[in-house]
Amino acid sequence: MNQFEMMGISPKLAARIEALGLKEPTPIQQRAIPLALEGRDVMGLAQTGTGKTAAFGLPLVEMLAGLGKPEPKSVRGLILAPTRELARQISDTLRDFVDGTPMKVTLVVGGASINSQSKRLERGTDLLVATPGRLIDLMDRKALRLDQAKFLVLDEADQMLDLGFIHALRQIAQFLPKERHTMLFSATMPKQMSEIADTYLKNPQRVQVNPPGKAADKIDQSIHFIAKAEKTNLLKELLGEHKDELSVVFGRTKHGMERLARTLEKAGFSVVAVHGNKSQGQRERAIAAVRSGQAKILVATDVAARGLDIPAVRHVYNYELPNVPENYIHRIGRTARAGRDGKAIAFCAPDEMGQLKDIQKVMKLTIPVASGRPWEPAEPQKKSGGGRPGGGGNRRRGGKPGGNAGGNAAGNAGGKPFRGRRSGGPKRSNRAA
Known part of the structure; x- marks a missing residue:
């Protein structure tokens, strides 16, 4: 028995x-x-x-x-x-x-x-x-x-x-x-x-059997504080380090994830997309391609955050943090299934600090930092003074040699993506870790 x-x-x-x-x-x-x-x-x-x-x-x-x-x-x-x-x-x-x-x-x-x-x-x-x-x-x-x-x-x-x-x-x-x-x-x-x-x-x-908001114990979580404009470069780098393993990349919008999927495909990655603009048949074929290993990367919105059971998924990337903190838990639950280990990597731009704070509050933990430093709150703009308002202005390119560990991807060909620096605006205090 x-x-x-x-x-x-x-x-x-x-x-x-x-x-x-x-x-x-x-x-x-x-x-x-x-x-x-x-x-x-x-x-x-x-x-x-x-x-x-x-x-x-x-x-x-x-x-x-x-x-x-x-x-x-x-x-x-x-x-x-x-x-x-x-x-x-x-x-x-x-x-x-x-x-x-x-x-x-x-x-x-x-x-x-x-x-x-x-x-x-x-x-x-x-x-x-x-x-x-x-x-x-x-x-x-x-x-x-x-x-x-x-x-x-x-x-x-x-x-x-x-x-x-x-x-x-x-x-x-x-x-x-x-x-x-x-x-x-x-x-x-x-x-x-x-x-x-x-x-x-x-x-x-x-x-x-677990406190509400708790993720699976075998998920290794980390976060990169990175400018929004540099997220795609960092994602390409990390995906390239694990080309033979299955990954799921989550974002917030249908159009944004479709664009990201096309960008990754042009970069040579085997990728499919699932979001609300896809028909049921397209969704099923995309998921089947990942299950069979024909595609190694699934780019998706939160329609795939639950019910997607592909035990071999090794990495989950939160390319954009969800607006609903509980969805982060469901997203990263696509890995470390059936007793396996898994990694959950999140990217946080300056305008996502509120979402990160909510996620960590729900989970009752602080996600370990992989690179960069937490973004500082935006400073109020002065009414007088020249120049354009800060926050999302022109992205600084190039920079002094050796100014960033690994170099700025925008200015140094072949260098690692620029992590943890504000893409313009008020006081820049974040440096690559």
């Missing part, structure tokens, strides 16, 4: 997951699975990459086994996720769990044919994995019914709040039976989470 059987998982399901490589439960699985099998509502808090999908997926499969075929258009278990990528990851994992059984897993997300999805739902499904927007679209078409849903799972519920899904969740809740078994999982716990918990869960058992 293995450890999953000791928690109440049947021998057949335990054998299936062992064949998939799941031999020992993770801490969140050890604590959540027995409670779920007892029929208790569960609020699970655990960092990314710790096996939350199996923590709710295995009890669902166990409790739904042997119920026969679902009624037309009916759903027995509903799993809601905030992004297409996460929803697809969950559905792929659940399909592995039900392989060889009559149980059916259906995925419905935006960016794919809604008519095809409606057709697949006609015969009913055991487990439906959905994004809230597409689910409501299908409900408006009367393509499915939720009145027989015995189970509800909200995965990465904190991001649903970030993406403004709270109104969609309230709308969906009206069609769910009041008597149901509900589980909520999240890596962080913002204050508004209590509203979701009170709406959906009844006397939930809280399972927390």
